[in-house]
Amino acid sequence: MLREPRKQNLWLRERICRVVIFGLVLPLIAASTVLGIQQAGGVPASGPRVKMVRSVAGTKGDQRGGSFVMTDPRTTFFVPEDRQVIVYFEWEAPRGTHHCEGTLRGPNGQLSVMSSFDYPATQTRFGGFWTIPLLENTTAGVWIFDSRVDGESAGTLRFEIVSAKRPAELPKEAAPPTAAELYGRAVAASVLIEKLDDKGHTLDTASGFFLEDGVLVTAFRAIDGAHTLRIRLSDGSRLQPDAVVAWNRRQDWVLLNVAPGKSAKFRRVRDKSVTVGDHCYWLDAKADGARVISDGQIVGKESHEGWGERLSISGLFSSTATGGPVLNDHGEVMGLLGGAIPETRRYAGGETFTMTGSVVPIDLVQADPNATSTPLQSLWATNQFTAPVTRGRNISFGMITQGKPQKGKAFPKEMKVDFTPRDGSATVVVAFQGIEAWKSTAQLRIYDVDNHLLNQGEPVKISLRSGETQERAWNFSLVPKQGIYRADVLVGEEVAWREYFRISE
Template sequence: MPRRPHKLATVLLALASFAGGAHRPVMAGAAGEWRHAVNGQAGGGVQAAGPKFRLVRAMSGTKGSERGGQYIIEDPRSTFYVPDDRQIIVYLEWEGPQGPHHLEGFWKTPEGKVASLSDFNYDAKQTRFGAYWTIPLPEKVGPGMWSFEARIDGELAASYTFQIVLSPRPAGAISTRRLFTPSEIYQRALSATVTVEKVGESGQDLSTASGFVVASHAVLTSFQAIDGAHAVRLIFEDGQERVTDRVAAWDRREDWAVVIFDGAGPAALPSAPANSVLVGDRCFTLNVSSNKGRVLIDGNVIGVRDWPEVGKRWSVSFEVSPRADGMPLLDEYGEAAGIVVRGSLLPGSVSLDALHFRPTNLLQAGGTVNEILVEPMDSIHLPSEQAGAVTLASLKEGGSFTPPLAGDENVETADIGTSVEKKGVYPVVNGEKFEFSRHDGDVAALVVWAPKGKIRSDVSFGIYGLDNREVIRTKPAPMKSGPGQRKFTSWRVDISTLPPATYRLDVLLGGVPAWRTYFRVVP
């Protein structure tokens, strides 16, 4: 079930005009009085307090209404035309302490002078609350860039700018996009969302992720959701299923893929306009709960970074479960602004989830394994409906898939560092780390084997780029062991000539990866 939308405080403050009317005048103390107050205080150092209120939403328009406890600007824009536009509404929303607050709104001319001031008291029942101010636009008003400042309990809580133009409003000045309520966003996202099950060669389910319909017969999901799949099972919200092995477009490093299916499907989720989402904007997605239900969560875009190896990503202020990998990130207009791609900075890293002994490796090409990232829709090249498709088998043959792990139950522990040294009965890794300078010279790896059954094979060590290209492979060494027979294998590999980049390291048992980790080489 979706989370209930928060109830917002909505306050209408109609001002008679910019030049005068029913508003409180701005008072300024005399210079002598101010100087006397300052001189009468003792000096001292104190720690500055941080802001109590965080602005999460700001917009303006000429029409607004309240829907389900939320105030909606029906024609959001920041340029207003006189005489066609008769009023301006500025809506602001914050996160801050509950309880009684005093709010003040200042309308300022392009010269920075306060034209009007209005204030009111409000008792916030929840930590998120908002207010809107309305001011009429007379025909005789100064053009230019105006501003509106809001203060809460004396603290500057928002500064918003808008433009007034003395000319008829041009055609197309009012956007046809409208803000959706959280309930509407939930329903729109839910109808287009798809469960994506990765199916192995024997028909077994390998993993479960998510995706969403982006065009007729096309589902966008993360590349890791199909990495290594023999087929993909798509389960729509109405319970219908489609099994497919066709992909129309993909990017391993950017972590997205467009899967093609036959038959009718739900309506596609529209994409947001390019470059329409900024840091600080409110956003939504669907998380998958413990009972596999989908719930609406919201937050903000809190950062953006262009990673040299994998491209642009947004950071968001919420967390999602692994099953939500591939969910759409929606803006306040109910449009898909991006796709949630957990752990996408390391192509193939989802395979680490299957390890019995997972490396204590937080390396994520600069981020961490816990960071929730979003691939913007601007970076995704959706194919046309006439575009062809390739099979999952052809992706595997072409080296696009990460080889699956097998035999990892025979690994008791494993690690990498700068050297391996025998201390007492057991060898240990010295200088454990996952970022190496070429001046370090070598990467050392140690694997402690505790076989569950008889092993008559060979072991080797491989290093690969993020595109799966092999860059180093050691010579296979014989491996003979059995239950209860602990074995140790170690390697030292020269990395002094490797280009600075992120690499995957696989320990191979009989040529098949039994354990893996990732590391980075820096200059």
């Protein structure tokens, strides 16, 4: 007779469906009825709403960061040594409550048992697993597990039962690494990159990592504005490359031809199917370079015209971690930390603050194997590099606002970074501060997003005593073309303040 399958308590987090246990030896009793056809007709065909992402079988599994990980993946099981089979499916489907069914067929094709559950999916990717006890008298042969979601076929998984002792020399499929193992590999494959000015002073510190072909990859803004670079490998050795192999400034990646030495290397994600809801790891970094592993999920995917695709992760990271790897559960590279478009970056005191957990997909990172190295100085000459903010200590406050100051009238100062051509003009207001007494000139320059100079004001003289502040304002006409633009205020020939603004229809 058919017995009701036993059920365990739900112990999973958001992305994993309910656990249902049933036996392989349970027969199925089904009743059939002859039905008469009352009505028929044609309707437009509709495509499937459910897509299977992956399936796997094994004997052991656990939950890591909201994902179910099979720690003993295989497709052949031996009785009586193996006591259970776990089958796991992962699907993509619209958000909402889904009815998930699992059916099991034995070697003779007979339906053995079926079980179902409802799962309220808050994300478009979710998974479910079933635990199947193995008994000593379980029929040997190939078993087939079929999954259905909302009545649609949602994937099939085959596994074999063998009534024999497991061979000692049987090769094992590699289990996903633990978080501790991933941390060790990530640290061994990562580097710290110091961006140096023309005097050899450190402007900023970021990260990078080696791919399996031995090329070092990092975010373009990790080297943007550098005159030289200093790279510290995981073994403590230091290198000073002065050229790049390939880059894409807008997509925010660059490849450096640096010998990896004894450093570990990462493999790119194999199936290239990075999807919202995927579990991921990344290395955050402290100011002194110490590494901290973080984990979360891919929570967004979007494409910006002219900038390429971006992923978003469920966490932020420090500027020192920019350029570091984002890994999946198997330790493969999904992308690199970075890719924030200019409007999501803010500058204060010469430091850049990224307002999003942005990731550059590793698929964007490509290089011509026949390409020759390009010196850093060539990137300066071709407007690829943006001058860094190095005089921020001379500015206490700055903003862009709409309108034009008029003599004898109060000028409202409300920050604004989104304009239309109908606004006509905008004004940059900056407060200079005298931490110590200084004299110089100040000038406003307007650039497009590709570093082409569009407009510049006349230099004005600034003279401040220690402790004194002085406010200046520059009005400029807005160009009629929509896009992202940059306003720089220079003290002498160095950038002291920067802000991006957008002009749209």
